[in-house]
Amino acid sequence: MSLRVEDLTVYYQTLRGDVRALESTTFSIADGEIMGLAGESGCGKTTLANGLILLVPPMRHVGGRVLLDDRELPIADVEAMNRFRFKEISVIPQYAMNAMNPTRKVGRMAAELLRSRRIDPKRTLPELEKRLDLVELNRSVLKMYPIEMSGGMKQRMVMVLSTLMDPSLLLADEITSALDVSTQKAVAKMLVDFRDREIVKSIIVITHDMSILYQIADSILIMYAGQLAEKGPTETIIHSPRHPYTKLLITSLPKVGVKHDATRLTGIPGKPPLLLDPPEGCRFRERCPAAFERCRDVPPFVEIEPGHFVACWRETESNA
């Protein structure tokens, strides 16, 4: 078991009260698993990722724990986490393209980064160059400024830097959304390649684009308004989802071959609740076509078949 998250709850502190962005989240990721994390904007995807690696104010750790390779991560302690960051758990941030220091040549920036982690840059250089070859970047990029590189090149460079210490878990936050389709495909395939070469043990790919996840993820976790909705193998989530939200989400996606005059798709009416004062019980209740009395309580995230978890009373009650 590479990662185990137990009951993790993270709130944002604001003047108007706590924003309950992540509520009692429990799930685990196996060794070698690429898990996709999907949901609409504001559903808590990035909060979950930050909760695992950089829990700083206004975020507040309310409860729960995180185990990486059976060791508990001191997620609430910013200083203590330094031992784990970059080496055990690493992130490719959402705006990775702008994550590099524009005033430094890439090579110098990489050296500074390594030195700050007390690693000798000279000794790491051969490995760094090998990794550049792996992502098909010319070694001369180390002598370039970030402005001289294209979006895809920058994204790949950040990918190399983030994984240089062979972290056990890699968090990739919306890394393909700003790229062109052909670059997107290349970067996505490189993520898989990094896993296959065991450079990283497991990956969480955060995106709102389900079709990318269908291409590369082993499993998909769907979130809605700070709660987990469903987790299961990719094929199951895409082809036979059980949670009403997942079902509506999948059917609302246009596919090549679907035309509006032949098959008119429908969206999900309504919008997600404000997390400052979210409704009690299942947060999807108000938009859910299948909602009933029971939904006033928070549905448990239950394994309905091996590896397939759903938080919906309709599923749990019928199985009970």
Added chain:
Amino acid sequence: MLRLENASKIYRVGTFGGKQLRAVSDVSFTVKDGEVVSLIGESGSGKSTIGKMILRLIGITGGKITFDDRDIATLRGGALKAYYRNVQGVFQDPFSSYNPIFKADRVFEIVRDHFFPGVEDREWDEKVRRSLESVGLNPRHVLDKYPHQLSGGQLQRFLIARALLLDIRFLVADEIISMLDASTRIDVLNLLADLKERGLAVLFITHDLSLGYYISEDAAILYRGCVVEFGRTEKIYDHPAHPYTRMLMASVPRLDQKWEDVEIELRAKQEDLSTGCVYYERCCDPHRSERCRERRPRLVEIEPGHSVACDRYSTDG
């Protein structure tokens, strides 16, 4: 009806504007009333530049764009204003289309000041109400709000409603879906389909092939400012002929097929051409003919010590 005839845009770049950058070269196509044409391409393909030229936000360097057979570059004063009554644009980022310190409905007031100065308050409110309802918004929920109080989908529909106030006939929709969440995306797309049924022509600019397929009759595939493939959407998607289109089709992440399967399928389709000249698709020689497609030319010696495999030099037949 909007028509582009060899429209080109050349930007002057470099410190003293000494270098030229061809953003759009010789693009020609027609958008008829009640028709949606998708302009598909990656970043830097010139798709937004074409949209901006149609909206006259930037000038045109060569060729011309006509609306109802009038060259739009010649429009001045009243005629230009009349043009904007017919042609409007909506852009990618709904959040940056609003001034955050004013209420969102200010965009309607601006239209009123410019185009309908004589209209009574009551009549105007009614007009706004109707146009909001036609884009599927409840006026009571969305009027009198600041931009941050509305969702991206609502703001985007607001902008379409603003365009509809003018009884437009042509809409330039530049990546209007890409910033929206999956659950609201399809509502905006369906709205465009409804407006199309009522006779609105739309230039739908996108990088997402499945969105283009859902909404449009015709599609133009752009690469580096040139249209490399144009035609009925189904035809282009089912039988992409240009190597670039094929690459695009193989790269777009799909929910019904994995990348590997698409690649295999496309390769199989490509096999059909495998009997012909390998360079057939990319060849722009005037000599190119059906024969090149059907028969692979053999290497022929054209001068001592120099051979070439091209139908043009083939000796047999």
